[in-house]
Amino acid sequence: MLRFPTSDSTPATARRALALAVVAALGLVLSTAHAHDLPQERTALVQVSKDRVEVMIVYLEPPGATVDLLMKRFDLNGDGALTGPEARLAGGEWMPRVLRGLQFEVAGEKPRAREPEIKFRVEKKGSLSAAVYARWDLEPLDAGESRTVHVRMLRQPEVVPTEVTFQSASMTTITDIALPPRFGGAPTRPLLASGEQASVSVLAVQAPPSPAKDE
16 A cells, blocks of 8 residues: 655655646536546556655535635635645645545555645635645556556545546657546546546556767
8 A cells, every 4th residue: 555654755856746736736626527426536647667656635615614714724824825835734634535445556566655745726616625745656667568557536425536647758658547437448448436446557668769979
């Protein structure tokens, strides 16, 4: 099982990756467009590489008392945003809410977790988006070796249905995506409900030959 550590050890490379991805990822959650009964929305983008698994989880809380209370407690400078130390403090309380009922596993491997990071954005109509970036390091795959990652929705009260997107990375290619039977085919972004699982398998490919240098 992929676990989220609690110590503050997020490397600079992970912070840069989050900064580059968070703006686009915050937009993904809006595409679910109230496809279920709960007012919250959540997406998970899972990217599988030769030596790591990276996940971006985006959670949207609609306007209301929950958002108002979080802002009242952690928007210490009153600027209407949660950044820097405010985001770190708010993240300690908000992270379990963002991740509730969501579980990741790399089949047959023992990943090494890096500290996840959370960023917030207050939307124009008062809703609050939170993006969590997490990374787990793995032993590098050789060309021809495969890796399978499972995304599970645990059977818990008020688990937010989650739209899942799988991506391969450089030097890997997706060979199979397994979804619950109710989906029939293979939708690009399945919306998983409580108790469901989706899995992706990737294959490591050979690096292309380097261009020949002129003699």
